[in-house]
Amino acid sequence: MADHHCDLLVIGAGASGASVAYEAVRRGLSVALLEAGDISGGTSCRSTKLLHGGVRYLELAFKTLDIAQLQLVREALLERGHWLRTVPLLANRLELVLPTKNWFDKTYYGLGLGLYDALSGDTGLGHSRRLSRDELVQALPQLCPRQGGVAYSDGQFDDARLNLLLALTAEQGGATLRRSCRVIGFERNPAGRLTAAVSETETGQQERWQAQVIVNTTGIHADAMRRLADPDAPPRLLTSRGTHLVLKDNLCPQGMGLLVPATEDGRVLFMLPFFGHTLVGTTDQACEQTEAAIPSEDEETYLLRYVRQWFPGLSHPVVSSRWAGGRPLLQPSGGERSSSQVVREHEVETLPCGLVSLMGGKWTTCRPMAMDCLAAVERQLPSPMQKPKGLPLLGTATNPDQTLPELQGQRASLKDLLPDTPERPRQIAHLQHSFGLRAQSVVAKTTVEEREPLSSVIPICRAEIRHFIRDEHATSASDVLSRRCRLAMVDSAEADRLRPLVEEELK
Numbered sequence: 001m002a003d004h005h006c007d008l009l010v011i012g013a014g015a016s017g018a019s020v021a022y023e024a025v026r027r028g029l030s031v032a033l034l035e036a037g038d039i040s041g042g043t044s045c046r047s048t049k050l051l052h053g054g055v056r057y058l059e060l061a062f063k064t065l066d067i068a069q070l071q072l073v074r075e076a077l078l079e080r081g082h083w084l085r086t087v088p089l090l091a092n093r094l095e096l097v098l099p100t101k102n103w104f105d106k107t108y109y110g111l112g113l114g115l116y117d118a119l120s121g122d123t124g125l126g127h128s129r130r131l132s133r134d135e136l137v138q139a140l141p142q143l144c145p146r147q148g149g150v151a152y153s154d155g156q157f158d159d160a161r162l163n164l165l166l167a168l169t170a171e172q173g174g175a176t177l178r179r180s181c182r183v184i185g186f187e188r189n190p191a192g193r194l195t196a197a198v199s200e201t202e203t204g205q206q207e208r209w210q211a212q213v214i215v216n217t218t219g220i221h222a223d224a225m226r227r228l229a230d231p232d233a234p235p236r237l238l239t240s241r242g243t244h245l246v247l248k249d250n251l252c253p254q255g256m257g258l259l260v261p262a263t264e265d266g267r268v269l270f271m272l273p274f275f276g277h278t279l280v281g282t283t284d285q286a287c288e289q290t291e292a293a294i295p296s297e298d299e300e301t302y303l304l305r306y307v308r309q310w311f312p313g314l315s316h317p318v319v320s321s322r323w324a325g326g327r328p329l330l331q332p333s334g335g336e337r338s339s340s341q342v343v344r345e346h347e348v349e350t351l352p353c354g355l356v357s358l359m360g361g362k363w364t365t366c367r368p369m370a371m372d373c374l375a376a377v378e379r380q381l382p383s384p385m386q387k388p389k390g391l392p393l394l395g396t397a398t399n400p401d402q403t404l405p406e407l408q409g410q411r412a413s414l415k416d417l418l419p420d421t422p423e424r425p426r427q428i429a430h431l432q433h434s435f436g437l438r439a440q441s442v443v444a445k446t447t448v449e450e451r452e453p454l455s456s457v458i459p460i461c462r463a464e465i466r467h468f469i470r471d472e473h474a475t476s477a478s479d480v481l482s483r484r485c486r487l488a489m490v491d492s493a494e495a496d497r498l499r500p501l502v503e504e505e506l507k
C-alpha cells in the first residue's frame with residue numbers, strides 16, 4: 001500500500017474541505033485533500049448560488065431580539081463582500097425584489113432591508129429601494145399584480161467553479177488533491193488517537209495517509225466518518241433535501257430576482273435569473289441520506305405551484321433541469337450549549353481520537369468556517385501555524401481590485417482568438433467567467449475548430465473540454481457538463497446532446 005505523509009489530511013472536497021485546504025496551505029501546512037467522487041460533486045454544486053447574509057435570519061434576529069444572530073448575519077454579509085471582491089469573474093451583484101401588497105408590507109420590508117444594508121457596512125452593495133407598481137412590472141413583466149415592491153442586493157455566484165478554484169489553487173500552492181479516492185478506514189496509535197486514514201480508489205487501490213491531524217468535511221456523510229473514527233460517537237446530523245428547478249422560461253428578463261417572502265410552510269422561495277433561464281428553489285424535505293440528490297415529483301409540483309401562483313400567465317412552465325442537494329441539519333450535542341453555539345449554523349467538533357469535524361454552515365461563510373476549523377487543528381499541532389501568505393485564486397489578479405480591469409484588458413485578445421460567430425460576445429464573457437485571467441491561455445494554443453462554440457445555451461468549446469480533462473481533474477461527462485461548465489444544470493437535454501462528444505474527448 002502506498003504511504004503518504006502530511007500535516008493535515010482533509011476528507012471531502014466540497015466548499016468546506018476545499019476552503020480548509022486552501023486556508024491551511026496559506027498557513028504553511030502540508031495538506032492532502034481527498035474526495036470520494038468529483039470535486040464539488042456533493043451539495044456544494046447544488047446550492048441556490050447566493051452569497052447572502054440571509055434576509056430570513058435577519059427577520060428571525062429582529063423578532064427574537066437576538067444580537068448573536070444579528071452578528072452572524074453581519075459576518076455573512078462581510079463574507080459576501082469578500083467573495084464579490086475576490087472572485088468578480090464568477091460572482092456578481094444581484095438585485096432581488098420582495099413584492100408588497102400594501103403600505104404595511106412596504107414599510108416593514110423597507111425597514112428590515114435598510115438594516116440589512118446597514119449591517120453590511122463598507123461592503124454594502126447599494127441601498128435597498130422601493131419600487132412602484134410600474135417599476136415592478138418593468139422588472140418582472142409576468143409577475144402577478146402587486147402594489148409595488150422593495151428591491152435589495154445580494155451576491156450570485158457559480159458554486160461549483162468557486163469550489164474548483166479553491167481546490168485547484170490549494171493544489172497549485174502545494175496540496176495533494178485526489179478525486180475518486182474514498183476514505184474507508186482509520187489507523188490509531190496505542191493511545192487511541194488517529195494517525196492515518198486509508199483510502200480506496202474506484203479500482204480498489206488502497207493508500208495510507210499519515211497525518212498529524214485529520215479533518216472531516218464530508219457534509220451529510222460526516223456522521224459516517226465520525227463513527228468510522230469512533231463507533232461510540234453519537235449521531236449529530238439529519239438530512240434534508242433541497243430541490244431546485246430550472247425553467248426554460250426567462251421570468252427575470254431584466255436580471256432582477258424574486259424573493260417569495262412566505263410559503264404556506266413558512267419558508268422563503270427564490271426565482272432567480274440563471275444563464276438566461278430561471279432558477280426556482282428550494283424545498284426543505286426530510287429524507288434518507290441516499291435520496292438527498294434525487295428530486296421528488298412532490299417537490300417539483302410544490303415549486304411549480306408557486307411559479308404559477310406568482311406568474312399566472314405561465315400556464316405550462318418548461319422545466320429544463322432539476323437537481324437536489326442534501327442539507328445536513330445539526331442536532332444539539334446533548335450537553336449544555338451557549339447561545340452563540342445555538343445560533344451558529346456550523347459547528348467544529350473534536351472527538352477524543354482527534355478527528356476534527358466541520359459540520360453544517362453555508363457556502364457564503366466557508367472562509368470563517370475554515371478558520372474556526374483550523375483553530376481546532378492548530379490545538380493538535382506541535383507548533384503554531386504560520387501567518388497566512390497571499391495565494392490569489394487561479395484566474396484572479398494578485399491585487400483583487402485589479403482583476404476586473406485586467407479582465408477588461410483581456411477582452412480584445414480573446415476577441416482576436418475566437419471565431420467570428422454571433423456567439424462571440426457571449427463566448428468571451430463565458431470564458432472569462434470560467435477561467436478569469438487564464439481564459440486566454442485556455443484557448444490560445446488551440447485550433448479554430450477547437451474554439452467553435454458548441455451550444456447556444458452556454459457557448460462551451462472543445463478547447464475548454466480538453467482543459468477540464470487535462471487540468472481540472474474531470475474524468476466523466478457529468479464532471480464536464482454539470483460542474484466544470486453548468487450546461488447539464490441549466491438544460492439537461494442540451495447536455496445530453498453534447499454528451500457523446502465529451503465522451504469521445506475522454507477516451
Ligand SMILES: Cc1cc2nc3c(=O)[nH]c(=O)nc-3n(C[C@H](O)[C@H](O)[C@H](O)COP(=O)(O)OP(=O)(O)OC[C@H]3O[C@@H](n4cnc5c(N)ncnc54)[C@H](O)[C@@H]3O)c2cc1C
Binds near residue numbers: 040041047
Ligand atoms: C438546497 C441547498 C441550497 C443552498 N443554498 C445556499 C446558498 O444559496 N448560499 C449559501 O451560502 N449556502 C447555501 N447552501 C449551503 C451550502 O451549499 C453548503 O453549506 C455547502 O455546500 C456544504 O459544503 P460541504 O463541503 O460541507 O459539503 P459537500 O459539498 O456535500 O461536500 C462533502 C464532500 O465529501 C465527500 N465525501 C463524503 N464521504 C467521503 C469519504 N468517505 N471520503 C472522501 N470524500 C467523501 C463527498 O463526496 C462530497 O463531495 C445550500 C444548501 C442546500 C442544501
